[in-house]
Amino acid sequence: MATSVVEGYNVALSIGTKTVLGRTQEDLSISAVTKTSITKDDAGVQQEKVVRHDITFRVAALMSLDSETTHSKLDRDDVIALALATGSSAVVAVSYACTGGTTYTGSAIITGYSESTSADLDSDSTISLDLKVIGTLTASA
Amino acid sequence: MTESIGIKLTTLCDGIVPFYLSEAETKVYPYAVYNQTVQAFSTKEGVYKYVAESTIRVYSKDFDEAQTKADAIVTVLDGNTDTNYLIKFLRRSKECDEDVWYIELVYYVKQTN
Numbered sequence: 001m002a003t004s005v006v007e008g009y010n011v012a013l014s015i016g017t018k019t020v021l022g023r024t025q026e027d028l029s030i031s032a033v034t035k036t037s038i039t040k041d042d043a044g045v046q047q048e049k050v051v052r053h054d055i056t057f058r059v060a061a062l063m064s065l066d067s068e069t070t071h072s073k074l075d076r077d078d079v080i081a082l083a084l085a086t087g088s089s090a091v092v093a094v095s096y097a098c099t100g101g102t103t104y105t106g107s108a109i110i111t112g113y114s115e116s117t118s119a120d121l122d123s124d125s126t127i128s129l130d131l132k133v134i135g136t137l138t139a140s141a
Numbered sequence: 142m143t144e145s146i147g148i149k150l151t152t153l154c155d156g157i158v159p160f161y162l163s164e165a166e167t168k169v170y171p172y173a174v175y176n177q178t179v180q181a182f183s184t185k186e187g188v189y190k191y192v193a194e195s196t197i198r199v200y201s202k203d204f205d206e207a208q209t210k211a212d213a214i215v216t217v218l219d220g221n222t223d224t225n226y227l228i229k230f231l232r233r234s235k236e237c238d239e240d241v242w243y244i245e246l247v248y249y250v251k252q253t254n
């Protein structure tokens with residue numbers, strides 16, 4: 001089969017070199033920022049030009065703690081530490097990989113972090129993380 | 142992670158009354174039969190929990206015996222201390238069909254390891 005549907009578990013956002021523990025969803029959003037112009041040569045039809053992109057990621061995960069010494073994933077406390085960073089420490093490397101597809105890398109800052117916990121038996125405690133890419137993403141092999 | 146809610150219930154109820162999945166393998170009363178619907182929940186790393194609604198029916202020719210056995214099951218399930226399994230009582234009912242009493246117990250069971 002020449003085409004294939006990408007399963008969600010084959011897509012992963014790494015912050016630094018690690019993914020977030022307990023990931024249930026990762027979203028990428030690319031929005032074009034445009035500039036409108038018109039000259040007399042345009043004969044009254046406005047022109048749109050893309051000047052840059054606003055690129056954001058959102059990661060949703062179960063609120064998890066990693067007690068293993070290898071600590072190969074970012075657990076809840078790691079993510080909070082990243083979210084509370086300021087200045088140059090707040091800039092993180094990101095890598096967005098899709099198995100069999102292109103990996104995109106760049107730098108980002110964490111613009112939001114939230115937790116949700118409930119006494120309801122059926123509810124899992126969850127975290128949500130928002131990142132904004134600084135500049136653009138670069139495609140790599 | 143392997144689902145083992147039925148095994149856990151069977152282990153907890155061992156010794157109280159003969160305990161069977163779906164269908165009794167005996168005609169001797171009392172006995173208990175359990176049925177359950179299990180749902181798996183996953184992160185991108187794999188299954189992290191199983192949730193079941195487990196229904197246990199205790200059968201006996203004698204109502205008091207059915208009550209006693211059901212009470213004993215409630216006691217062991219409510220007293221579960223294994224943190225890998227959250228067992229919560231949901232409801233209880235009783236019925237008689239052709240001189241056989243059954244007490245039905247319904248539980249919410251969550252397995253996290």
